[in-house]
Amino acid sequence: MRISVAADSLDGVAGTVVAELRARGHEVITHGALNDDERDDWAWASESAARDVAEGRAEQAVVACWTGTGAAIAANKVAGVRAALCADAHTADGARTWNDANVLALSIRLTSPALLTEILDAWFAGTPSTDADDVANVAHLDEIR
Ligand SMILES: O=C[C@H](O)[C@H](O)[C@H](O)COP(=O)(O)O
Known part of the structure; x- marks a missing residue:
């Protein structure tokens, strides 16, 4: 799978997630502090990764900042993105x-190497529910303005 990865620093999990994804066989696009040519602030970095997903350059993205909050907020501003x-x-x-x-x-603050492995295992094992209520909830997200 092609995955876009953004971080606002190279500390901790931000510095290891690219290698972890490549070791799992994924193709990785990098943004922010992971890319020498780009602004590394969380709002810009996360936006770039989210746009890769929304515009079809990546199937999924991983975004990271110190708390994860800013990265998630920025990604969720991009239409079609559902960041968690x-x-x-x-x-x-x-x-x-x-x-x-x-x-x-x-x-970056909370995610230890062991947690990263567990989180990625669960993330890639998970598949979207086909339950009608779940499908309706997700579809409604695109209607919220
Ligand atoms: O939500 C924001 C993130 O946790 C940032 O990583 C945090 O604000 C630190 O950013 P900076 O290193 O630019 O001060």
Whole structure:
């Protein structure tokens, strides 16, 4: 899968998520602090990764900042993006299953290497629910203005 990755620093999980994704066989596009040619502030970096998803250059994205909050907020401003801030595997599974989330937001502060592995395992194992209520909820997101 092609995955766009953005971070506002190279600290902690931000510095390891690209290698972790490549080790899992994914093709990675980099933004922010992960790309020497780009502005590394969280709003700009996360926007770039989210636009890759919305405009078809990537199937999913991973965005990271110190808390994960700014990265998630910025990504969710892009139409068609459903970003989920996940600090544990259960949340990551729920985000994929119930929310059909297409952008994983991570906290650099909280996400240890072990947690990253657990979160990515759950994220990639999860598939969007076909339950009618879940499908209706996700579809309604595109109607909210
Ligand atoms: O939501 C914002 C993020 O947690 C940022 O990573 C945090 O604000 C730190 O950003 P900066 O290093 O630019 O002060």
